[in-house]
Amino acid sequence: MTNAVLQTEIESTGPPVLAAATPEPPRLAEVRRWAPHLAAALGFCLLFWAPARNTALAWWTEPDAGHGLLLAPLAVYLAWKRGLLADPRGQRILGAAMLVAAVLLRYVSGLAAELFTMRASMLLALFGLVVFWLGVRQLVHWWLPVALLLLAMPLPAVVLGSLALPLQFKASQMGAALLEWRQVPVLLDGNVIRLPGHTLFVTEACSGLRSLASLLALGVLIGGLWLRYPASRVLLVLAALPVAILLNGVRVFLTGFLVFFVDPKLGEGFMHLTEGWIIFVVAFGILGAVAWLVARAEGWVAQRREVTA
Numbered sequence: 001m002t003n004a005v006l007q008t009e010i011e012s013t014g015p016p017v018l019a020a021a022t023p024e025p026p027r028l029a030e031v032r033r034w035a036p037h038l039a040a041a042l043g044f045c046l047l048f049w050a051p052a053r054n055t056a057l058a059w060w061t062e063p064d065a066g067h068g069l070l071l072a073p074l075a076v077y078l079a080w081k082r083g084l085l086a087d088p089r090g091q092r093i094l095g096a097a098m099l100v101a102a103v104l105l106r107y108v109s110g111l112a113a114e115l116f117t118m119r120a121s122m123l124l125a126l127f128g129l130v131v132f133w134l135g136v137r138q139l140v141h142w143w144l145p146v147a148l149l150l151l152a153m154p155l156p157a158v159v160l161g162s163l164a165l166p167l168q169f170k171a172s173q174m175g176a177a178l179l180e181w182r183q184v185p186v187l188l189d190g191n192v193i194r195l196p197g198h199t200l201f202v203t204e205a206c207s208g209l210r211s212l213a214s215l216l217a218l219g220v221l222i223g224g225l226w227l228r229y230p231a232s233r234v235l236l237v238l239a240a241l242p243v244a245i246l247l248n249g250v251r252v253f254l255t256g257f258l259v260f261f262v263d264p265k266l267g268e269g270f271m272h273l274t275e276g277w278i279i280f281v282v283a284f285g286i287l288g289a290v291a292w293l294v295a296r297a298e299g300w301v302a303q304r305r306e307v308t309a
Helices: 002-013 026-061 068-082 091-113 115-133 136-141 143-152 155-179 209-226 231-259 267-309
Strands: 186-187 194-197 196-202
Touching: 026 068, 026 091, 026 115, 026 196, 068 143, 068 186, 091 115, 115 143, 136 143, 143 209, 155 186, 155 194, 155 209, 194 231, 196 231, 209 231, 209 267, 231 267
Parallel strands: none
Antiparallel strands: 186 194, 194 196
């Protein structure tokens, strides 16, 4: 009798019912979602605050790096404009490897107090975060902002010196040759042009390195925005090199010509700076004309392909 009653009680009660899980509040779920991103951003700021500060200071104070003030915000804007891919797929292992390499490089460069490798570690960490969360495809999708960020980074002083000296000599040779063509007595001694009663020094600031860096950045920007094919973009960037070198030689010639025939004061101060700006505007115009011709050639190629297809 007792067993029958017990069996009846078990059958009536049935299996134990588990309590329903309490749904997570929406705000807490949002915090959980964004917490890893905020932690990554905080870690990036803590580790790479010094390189970021030094880079911004170089952009503000160093004439050879001033183009970074324009390129870095432009890169951020273009990345925002292009947006994210429809199905970004983060690559955790590759991104983590890039982050570990960036942290190690940051540590080593901090011990050596070497600014360029510090900045390189900062960029590597930034790209590593993109790969970790969004994948390499997103980095490729942002190729133009990435290229502008790389061009915005100030070069080491050793590299600047090794590039500036040959450019100084080349500008001096071209300027002296053009002056001789205009029947001006010239004695060239390295980067020193001696005229009757006057001496012109083609200094590092007159090497054309600043205009060359600016024209390269403009070539990358114009090619990325208006040209279709990678070969056309490479051609435009390569065209910036001879344009910058040639027009810098013309600038040296114009300075010597004005100093010899008009007034020695035209070779210094505000007038000398104005000549540089005018030459750069001319160089930008030539680069724009080359881009227009390349774009027309691209259109012609596209039409030929449509006809033959």
